[in-house]
Amino acid sequence: MAVFDTPEEAFGALRPVCVQLTKAQTVENVEHLQTRLQRVSDSALQELQQYVLFPLRFTLKTPGPKRERLIQSVVECLTFILSSTCVREQELLQELFSELSACLYSPSSQKPAAVSEELKLAVIQGLSTLMHSAYGDIILTFYEPSILPRLGFAVSLLLGLAEQEKSKQVKIAALNCLQVLLFQCECQDHPRSLDELEQKQLGDLFASFLPGISTTMTRVITGDFKQGHSIVVSSLKIFYKTVGFIMADEQLRAIPKVQAKPAVEHRVAELMVHREADWVKSTGEKLTILIKKIIECVSAHPHWKVRLELAELVEALLLKCSQSLVESAGPLLKALVGLANDESPEVQAQCNKVLRCFAERKVVMGNRAFADILSESLHSLATSLPRLMNSQDDQGKFSTLSLFLGYLKLLGPKVNFVLNSGAHLQRLSKALIQVLELDVTDIKIVEERRWHPDDLSASPKTSATQPWNQIQRRYFRFFTDERVFLLLRQVCQLLGYYGNLYLLVDHFMELYHESVVYRKQAAMVLNELVAGAAGLEGEDLHEERVETSKEELREIVTSVLEEYTSQENWYLVTCIEAEEMEEERMLKESGLQAITSGAHACQVPSFPAFSKPSPTICSMNSNIWQICIQLEGIGQFARALGKDFRLLLMSALYPVLEKAGDQTLLISQAATSTMVEIGQACGYDSLRHLINQNSDYLVNGISLNLRHLALHPHTTKVLEVMLRNSDASLLPLVADVVQDILSTLDQFYDKRAASFVSVLHALLAALAQWFPDTGSPGQSQERRSGAEERGHLHTAPAVVESSTTAEDIERFLLDYLKEKDVADGNVSDLDNDEEDQSAPPKVDENDSRPDVEPPLPVQIQIATDVMERCIHLLSDKNLKIRLKVLDVLDLCVLVLQPHKNQLLPLAHRTWPSLVHRLTNDDPLAVLRAFKVLRTLGGSCGDFLRSRFCKDVLPKLAGSLVTQAPVSARAGPVYSHTLAFKLQLAVLQGLGPLCERLDLGEGDLNKVADACLIYLSAKQPMKLQEAARSVFLHLMKVDPDSTWFLLNELYCPVPFTPPHCSLHPVQLWGATGQPNVYTANVLHLLQELPGPLLPRYCGWAGPALAEGSGSCREGCKGGVDNRSML
């Protein structure tokens, strides 16, 4: 399409249509013009602007009724022209403005004409375009007082449209146009900003419209929710822009007292408003009503963009009109603060931005009036807080607390004005205490138990990885929403941050003391106060906070800590106290049978012997929570003080460690995470490090508390925990405490033996671990020799096997005879075994005079002392203690191994008691006693062997033999009997012991004979297994005789001699008939290491075979044949 670039061309093209239009004003002609216009370039059109406009304006101005359609097209055409040109003459601007406005006015009804929506839209568009097309300063000269009536007319028209029009499109267009008219257009076409004077002039002008605009906008905003959010958003924008412009403090300050006479005619002057103080005041009051209405309606608006706009409104008004709208500040701030915790992140972010901006510009703090208003709001909120907390639901509580939090944030350090009023502090604390009340009816809290004391050393590791919050969830009586709790914490932290910490801590400490009912809540608040005082996680809005110095904070923490850990607040009843004792007694009463792994299951919930009034579950729960809260507090204190907390460790660490060993799960968890927290705060790498580095403080607490064991029954637990988590460097420190413990044990051995024994166990376990027996000849040597033996067994046969000739056999036989001779001769040469064995103890007894020897290492001294106690405790009535003592004894032996001079006399003294455990006690004790014997065997084998064979073995073997028929006949219930358990224990214990003690052949035979019966398939499966294990051990000691013995029972393969000159071997078991032993024997024979050739045993030739199986020695020759198996 051709474009008319030059005005001449354009003129040529446009002239006919313009003339046409002037002549006949029809829609077609207008459209004709418009199509032509589209082909005219902007510059050309600018030249011809007046010319082209003429026919259009003429059409509008022609008196008489006109068709709407025509007007609409004329307006649209006009709009088109204006959008591509600019208006350079003020006259033209004014005239066009009036002409366009008039289109919507029906003179008859004094109201916006009842015209079609399209026309309205076109006109509004036209007006908007017109204002945009005004060139440069023209627009400013347009806004002079004389225009007031015309402008007012347009404004009221638009307001009317915005309010009453049904079409959303028209409404929005009207609102946008209004914005343009009021000089608030946001488009890019107005680069120039107004200077102060111009602003003031405009303000004076617009002030006349303020009542109309503000009320209408308020009506629109508070209108139907369904009208769509964009309308509300635009209305809000117009409202705050207008109000913010007209009521701007900056402008109002420059307003003179007396109104200058405006150079306009009287009628117009009357319309003008003079914005002096009185006007400002009364307008402010009226606006406050509107603002309150708007806030009330909009802060709960479902669409977030509306709420976002509200935040903008607050920002604009508070920033620009903080003085003129001082009365609205309260509601405005409230709205903002309320929105700060809005569910929409955009709104939240905006609010926080605004709050920060306020703080930066000191809007609140720099403005006394604002601060007063905030204080007042906080006052009144604090007053009503208890009531609100009582009556509101979770959501209500949430918004109330959000509001409260916002006030605190805004007020910052000035919050002290409120806190300094006793009545208000009272109210505030009452509300906090009330809402923080915990629900203590849950029975699980008391029930959950940490049953295994050994878990502690492991648990820190597992829980260290968990974040704090995960561990303990609290249940509150008055709310369930976790967010409410978070808010409460924040409130308390902010109070601690800005408030006078001394005052607050004092106050809540008083409440803490006042009643048990308040104690937990007060402690929670105190914890958060301190955490807050140390600094906030979030951002700080104020710079001039009076910071609590590290010193002061530490002082405060010290006093709170002292209170928390004082006797009456720390040692609360959390379980039925007699429980432990009761448990012990029950075990005693029920005797041997009661010991099962599920000992705790048999706890009877009711204690008939219970004399004291039982604490209720609720009170115990409450106590548990209190301890947890206090523990958590200690953790928070540590975090607050950081490395400074190290100085408090001397008083804090001990109580925490004590609770870490508590039976109640919640408490021990809380204590453990507190320890983790302390460790992190004080810069220790691990819990172990923490405990290790501060063991001196702990030892101090332990040794002092040991003096009052009745008051501090858990003292021993702390030592246990310490021992488990420390290393050898601890020993010099604890040495004296160990002595204290031993002497206390001597005092109380009848009452508190259990707890002491477990400490001793921990102690010895630690010693055994810290001082591993490196140079012990016992175990390692023995193992080595065992290995050699087996190695020998494996290699030797290869020589013989290669070729079995008659010579080989002859040589073998001769060797055997020679060896046999030597063996016989040896017996007479060497000392009697018996003497040999009994000798060392005698010598040792003489040696054990400590005064002549150099001082023993501390750990040896301790182990000796402990073993001494074990001798007495071994015969304790309580099985549990006996078992533990056997374990301790085992460890003692282990530690003492390198010091035979100490060990042997003690072992000698322990022996009688130990024999009792082996032969006359519960199966569990028997097993442990075997274990002790095994350990003993490692270091004093000789001493033990003879004793064992003399005192113990006959009894055990005898009982095994007599019990065998019983168990063989028994039914499935038998495995639950004591007899079965004893059999099992003996069988399980015998094997390893025989191996360890290196028993002589005769004794081995005793063992083998006794156990053989249990290989029968008639025996219970478990006993068979145990018996098999005995033989497996015997095989290691004497494989040949074991092999023979087994073959005697059942011989799977007949043996043929390697040489024809030899008699075939006849073994008792070689009947080929499977018998009751077959399965087990086969099983065992498979386990026997490869082909065997014993060192001394001979070929089972006819010369030697004195009988077929009645004498074992004669038949050992079968061994060689096994190579053919």
Place this chain on the structure above:
Amino acid sequence: MAAPGHPPPPPDPQFVLRGTQAAVHALHFHGADEVQGHPLLFSGCQSGLVHIWSLRTRRPEAILDGHGGQCVTWLHTLPQGHQLLSQGRDLRLCLWSLAEGRNAVVDSVPLESVGFCRSSVLAGEQPRWTLAVPGQGSDEVRILEMPSKTSVCTLKPEQGAKLGMPMCLRLQQADSSPRPLLLAGYEDGSVALWDVSERKVCSRIACHEEPVMGLDFDPQRARGVSGSAGKALAVWSVDGQQALQVCRTHPLTNPGIADLALRPDRRLLATAGWDHRVRVFHWRTMKPLAVLAFHSATVNCVAFASNGLLAAGSKDQRISVWSLYPCT
């Protein structure tokens, strides 16, 4: 739990210092640490080490090793400067400078007696101070002027007095006269008052039957107290003519006092007993107030801090610190 009406449980130490790893033989408090208001505690032990304990952290701040593994028997700090005197059985009396974190021996005085007799210092604000140490002869006491180490005199009892070795010394200066006096307890159980400048015994009383192990003097009341290996404490006074007089004796349950000390406010007397116990008396009336049972071996030394804390060091390698009847 103690039912109401029962006597309160026996007092506990406020805390116990561990880690000397040897029997503790000397204790001395030094003023108050300016910053924290906690005094420092010096302890000397059998193994020849001097531990400087911070009572704020309850841990040793520094360990001084200057006596070649020989027992440290006496510790004292000088009023001016951070200077510490330590007497060891290696026959050396060391002067340590502790200022600005230094821990170095700046001077030492050779001793001539291997006994357990503790030295004594008379120091005022002047740079010069007087030191009394056991002398070369078994019954002599040497007086030195410090820091020049010039020997002032040797105090030797007159011939035939047979006092035995000096066991404890105490230099004293009356407010009225500039002449220093020396109180000395002897092996034969007598306490003698020497006029140092005239080198003669002013007065002497035989108040114990066993060697005198420790003494302390209250210049305000002009009264002193001494303890011995025997079963009694003796309280004596010095009158205007410098004459000693036994006021009273106080019997003890168990014999043997290793050391005794008066609290700086002159209200309490504490004794270190061989019976592992520290006993506390009201100084004016000598009324027994408390028996502090904590240690498991002989208590070798006691010391009071200016703020009233009491420390006791024992053969069991522990130092117990007690807070008793607060100072008024």
